[in-house]
Amino acid sequence: DTAVSQTPKYLVTQMGNDKSIKCEQNLGHDTMYWYKQDSKKFLKIMFSYNNKELIINETVPNRFSPKSPDKAHLNLHINSLELGDSAVYFCASSPSGSTDTQYFGPGTRLTVL
């Protein structure tokens, strides 16, 4: 059984489009995260979401918005895509907060043309 899953695995789109990436975890965890891994393989947190409390990394543009329909899902919506948004996006979850081990999804490679 896949613990943290993401769809799609690959996403290729044009500049200016709006897209979504879905994330689901079946671990019963309370906290979910979105990370961005850039072309230099540097991984940086974008959001964490716990019990309807959203913590946003201040460097993330407001074109990015996480949406959580329930505790098992945290989807990432991106408006007006830009070339610099091209990266691999990882979803993760943990039992509670940052003191716990985080479990990562397989990643979504986004390419903006």
Added chain:
Amino acid sequence: KQEVTQIPAALSVPEGENLVLNCSFTDSAIYNLQWFRQDPGKGLTSLLLIQSSQREQTSGRLNASLDKSSGRSTLYIAASQPGDSATYLCAGGSGANNLFFGTGTRLTVIP
């Protein structure tokens, strides 16, 4: 703001050798220190988690240590195998559910 550095960026060793990967962090007020493994094109797999009150954790051939006073952590891999080839990332856990990652060490174990 927490900054995490990993040296070296890449490492090649012959199979069977013991090796140490290094991680340094700037803010000693971390909640924990985690080591992950990332295979090419894949997500991250958690290897070891050391809480701030702990000095080390062990899992099989892996041993991770944490020295908050010096801002350092090491990952020791015993009797390396070709299957250990991957990128190893350390990450410091801070407040507000933040996890600050290093840039990783790409390990190649040569058969």
